[in-house]
Amino acid sequence: MTMSTLAINLAGVRKAFGGKIVVDELSFSVARGECFGLLGPNGAGKSTITRMILGMVSPDEGEITVLGQPVPTRARLARVRIGVVPQFDNLELNFTVRENLLVFGRYFNKSAREIEALTPSLLEFARLESKAEVRVAELSGGMKRRLTLARALINDPHLLIMDEPTTGLDPHARHLIWERLRVLLARGKTILMTTHFMEEAERLCSRLCVLEQGRKIAEGKPQELIDAHIGCDVVEIYGGNPRDLCAQVGPYVRHMEVSGETLFCYSSDPEQVRAQLRGRAGLRLLQRPPNLEDVFLRVTGRELEN
Amino acid sequence: MSEGYSPVMPANAYNWAAVWHRNFLAWRKVAVASVLGNLADPMTNLFGLGFGLGIIVGRVDGTPYIAFLAAGMVATSAMTAATFETLYAVFARMDTQRTWDAILSTQLTLGDIVLGELVWAASKAVLAGTAIWTVAAILGYAEWPSIVYSVPAIALTGVVFASLAMIVISLAPSYDYFVFYQTLVMTPMVFLCGAVFPLDQLPSTLQHVASVLPLAHSVELIRPAMLGRPAGSIALHVSALCVYAVLPFFLSTAIFRRRLMR
Numbered sequence: 340m341t342m343s344t345l346a347i348n349l350a351g352v353r354k355a356f357g358g359k360i361v362v363d364e365l366s367f368s369v370a371r372g373e374c375f376g377l378l379g380p381n382g383a384g385k386s387t388i389t390r391m392i393l394g395m396v397s398p399d400e401g402e403i404t405v406l407g408q409p410v411p412t413r414a415r416l417a418r419v420r421i422g423v424v425p426q427f428d429n430l431e432l433n434f435t436v437r438e439n440l441l442v443f444g445r446y447f448n449k450s451a452r453e454i455e456a457l458t459p460s461l462l463e464f465a466r467l468e469s470k471a472e473v474r475v476a477e478l479s480g481g482m483k484r485r486l487t488l489a490r491a492l493i494n495d496p497h498l499l500i501m502d503e504p505t506t507g508l509d510p511h512a513r514h515l516i517w518e519r520l521r522v523l524l525a526r527g528k529t530i531l532m533t534t535h536f537m538e539e540a541e542r543l544c545s546r547l548c549v550l551e552q553g554r555k556i557a558e559g560k561p562q563e564l565i566d567a568h569i570g571c572d573v574v575e576i577y578g579g580n581p582r583d584l585c586a587q588v589g590p591y592v593r594h595m596e597v598s599g600e601t602l603f604c605y606s607s608d609p610e611q612v613r614a615q616l617r618g619r620a621g622l623r624l625l626q627r628p629p630n631l632e633d634v635f636l637r638v639t640g641r642e643l644e645n
Numbered sequence: 646m647s648e649g650y651s652p653v654m655p656a657n658a659y660n661w662a663a664v665w666h667r668n669f670l671a672w673r674k675v676a677v678a679s680v681l682g683n684l685a686d687p688m689t690n691l692f693g694l695g696f697g698l699g700i701i702v703g704r705v706d707g708t709p710y711i712a713f714l715a716a717g718m719v720a721t722s723a724m725t726a727a728t729f730e731t732l733y734a735v736f737a738r739m740d741t742q743r744t745w746d747a748i749l750s751t752q753l754t755l756g757d758i759v760l761g762e763l764v765w766a767a768s769k770a771v772l773a774g775t776a777i778w779t780v781a782a783i784l785g786y787a788e789w790p791s792i793v794y795s796v797p798a799i800a801l802t803g804v805v806f807a808s809l810a811m812i813v814i815s816l817a818p819s820y821d822y823f824v825f826y827q828t829l830v831m832t833p834m835v836f837l838c839g840a841v842f843p844l845d846q847l848p849s850t851l852q853h854v855a856s857v858l859p860l861a862h863s864v865e866l867i868r869p870a871m872l873g874r875p876a877g878s879i880a881l882h883v884s885a886l887c888v889y890a891v892l893p894f895f896l897s898t899a900i901f902r903r904r905l906m907r
Contacts, residue, residue: 393750396907416752425747427743429742431744442666442670445662445667447752
């Protein structure tokens with residue numbers, strides 16, 4: 340890929356805070372128009388990476404290029420075409436929805452008239468048409484997130500950077516955000532998102548990078564990662580002693596992981612696994628197709644904690 | 646300035662205005678309470694000390710004490726308004742409310758934000774100082790035409806004390822530390838800088854200390870203007886105030902960078 344088709348390029352980026360390495364030899368690139376996910380548990384370095392891409396944290400080593408600009412030296416020029424949805428809402432709580440857009444548009448040197456002209460379409464996009472004159476403090480969590488998203492679009496960005504866009508939202512609000520993000524992708528926007536939410540990554544991301552303690556441990560398309568690392572159905576067994584169960588089903592599975600009180604059996608013949616356990620009281624079995632959660636468990640040996 | 650010289654310095658001459666405008670919009674919602682809050686204290690001092698103490702003191706430097714005090718209260722109110730705006734409101738925007746964090750994701754730089762906050766705090770100082778000035782002028786303690794000289798001096802005073810307070814908030818872990826600045830720096834400054842009594846009442850060592858304090862330079866600019874007297878050493882006072890405005894700006898911006906963008 341040439342630089343002009345890349346929205347983001349990181350090469351050999353390293354960052355330590357007080358001797359603790361937070362991002363280690365990280366390289367990845369995001370093509371224009373794709374949705375790229377940074378997936379990992381809390382403390383994996385996801386937020387630090389997004390802050391480095393915005394020029395708010397300087398890497399100790401390595402090169403970062405965003406929308407053709409070297410970062411952090413010319414990060415300001417990149418930010419002209421970036422919209423940000425931060426992990427924690429930082430809206431103006433005492434301002435109305437409309438005033439929030441007005442104030443934020445001014446940070447991009449837009450005149451009040453330009454912002455007023457943009458406001459109806461942004462409110463429509465965020466499904467907040469009826470809330471224009473409502474104080475933000477009175478909005479629900481989902482509405483605040485949608486306003487943050489609308490605010491991030493005020494400069495018509497090429498690239499959206501979202502740090503945990505649906506964390507803390509109820510399922511309905513989350514699905515509405517996902518649907519809105521798909522609309523943005525259809526319009527050709529590039530999205531970089533961090534998440535520890537597997538369903539979010541599987542639904543939205545065309546490619547993703549799995550992080551653990553600042554290191555990249557896997558990268559690829561969600562389905563390819565699942566096929567490459569798992570490639571068979573999963574039987575989750577709980578309600579018994581996982582160690583005993585291991586011995587019993589061991590010969591019939593490709594691979595097993597114990598996480599908490601649950602035994603994950605990866606087997607191309609799940610019927611055999613079920614047959615072995617038939618008649619054992621108190622066990623609960625769940626057979627399902629593999630997902631990114633299993634990939635994470637496989638490559639790190641542990642679950643993503645929420 | 647070439648882009649990339651420093652990603653934290655103001656990017657251009659107008660970005661700061663967006664921050665000023667945000668604060669203006671927030672202030673407009675609480676303007677009446679805010680103005681009363683800014684004026685109550687200096688008015689009380691002006692009339693309380695001016696009339697009460699004025700009877701005992703009589704004339705100072707050839708003018709009634711309350712006329713002498715009026716200039717001190719104008720300078721002090723500008724100092725207080727700019728300081729408190731920075732200590733409490735700017736600190737909240739920088740720390741607890743995450744307003745700066747939101748702005749830093751736009752095309753504004755840290756320097757644009759600090760500059761916008763400084764100009765805003767100075768604007769509140771102009772409002773407070775000019776209001777006291779107007780009351781003094783109505784009572785006959787200030788020459789109306791001298792407002793042309795007084796307002797720029799009040800504005801400069803506001804920038805200076807906002808800039809100094811910016812260092813305090815860049816270093817302070819929480820609100821609890823501001824009281825030290827108020828009690829150990831601001832209150833002594835009021836008494837050391839000729840705001841409430843003439844400087845020559847002080848022992849000579851303290852007069853030397855006073856001569857480098859910013860409020861003394863503000864008072865030396867504002868009082869002659871209000872009393873319609875020729876002012877001496879205007880260039881010296883303005884230069885000293887400019888140093889107090891500019892150096893803390895760079896220093897606090899550097900400290901904010903370490904704090905917010907490490």
